[in-house]
Amino acid sequence: MPDTAFTLHPQLASDTVPVGDLPLCRVLLSKDANYSWLVLVPRRPDIVELIDLDPADRATLSAEIDMVSRALKAITECEKLNVAALGNVVPQLHVHVIGRRHSDAAWPKPVWGAAPALPYEPALRDGFVTALRRALGLSK
Secondary structure (H helix, E strand, O other): OOOOOOOOOHHHHHHEEEEEEOOOEEEEEEOEOOOEEEEEEEOOOOOOOHHHOOHHHHHHHHHHHHHHHHHHHHHHOOOEEEEEOOOOOOOOOOEEEEEEOOOOOOOOOOOOOOOOOOEOOHHHHHHHHHHHHHHHOOOO
């Protein structure tokens, strides 16, 4: 069970909208509509590195990355998935799951800093979040 002492890093809260909570991770959608970009954040306090998670949580994180990646690919029909846990700017452990296309703003380079963030049209964002929640079996 995730620890009640968990708080989301302010930068992650600012840059994303919530999709919902899996058993371990909070699933977030990046506000940058240039890419189909999700972020998974284990709901554990003071976790910086993958190695900070206990073995059971590491296994759960891996399963949740798989689940979210499959849902994102099915919904977006993206050509490639980029999965990364960098944490150079935001120290709280978080995993990016980004659906990539040969036609996206950064292809074939990394997405960071490649193009100014493009805000979602609210109806498109809300529809995407609804589709993600449905695919992940989340109510909110």
